[in-house]
Amino acid sequence: MQNDPSLPISVYIVEDHIDFREILCEALESTNRLQCIGAFSNVEDALHRLKKSQAPNIIILDLGLPGMDGIEAIPLLREAAPETQVLVLTVSENKTRVFQALGAGANGYLIKSDDIELIIQGIEDAYRGISPLSADIAKMVYATFSRFKPSNPEDRLTSREIEVIQALAKGMSRKEAADVLNISINTANTHIRTIYRKLHVGNVSGAVKRALEIGLI
Structure with missing residues (x-):
């Protein structure tokens, strides 16, 4: 999948809370730089769509989902759409969950309590190949890596x-x-x-x- 700077960044949202999903989709669309082309309450529906349609540039993925867990889903989404960036957006700051998600192949990890401007910036960073991390998550990751010998x-x-x-x-x-x-x-x-x-x-x-x-x- 080629990134065309003249086109908006296409996004799937996989999020089971409908209010948050709709608010996030509206916020992305309001920028005119991002386009929400799919919104799903579970991973299974997103995977089904990927089999039938062109993959988006970005998949925003919650972890605590009905059916398949978000961490379990990450490698399946990456396999179904190898050029798509999978960006976790969740409430969990649990260290184990963070490293499970990154180890499974997530391209970034953001927290839902982040300002919407930071979330939008994170999506745009992921599109450019930068791995966005919320501030507290970044501190945790860097501290752990610095001790890894x-x-x-x-x-x-x-x-x-x-x-x-x-x-x-x-x-x-x-x-x-x-x-x-x-x-x-x-x-x-x-x-x-x-x-x-x-x-x-x-x-x-x-x-x-x-x-x-x-x-x-």
């Missing part, structure tokens, strides 16, 4: 996973990396999710940064 992280990455992160470090897209390595995009996404988990990061830029720090690339 893996004894031998290379042993925890397979040779294929190293090849994948090296390809991404060269600026390749997921599809380009898959083509170069002669693997399917689904296999590439699986490797990338595993890399995120092993390196304790939540996005490609974080994985590349961590790989540079430990000498993998």
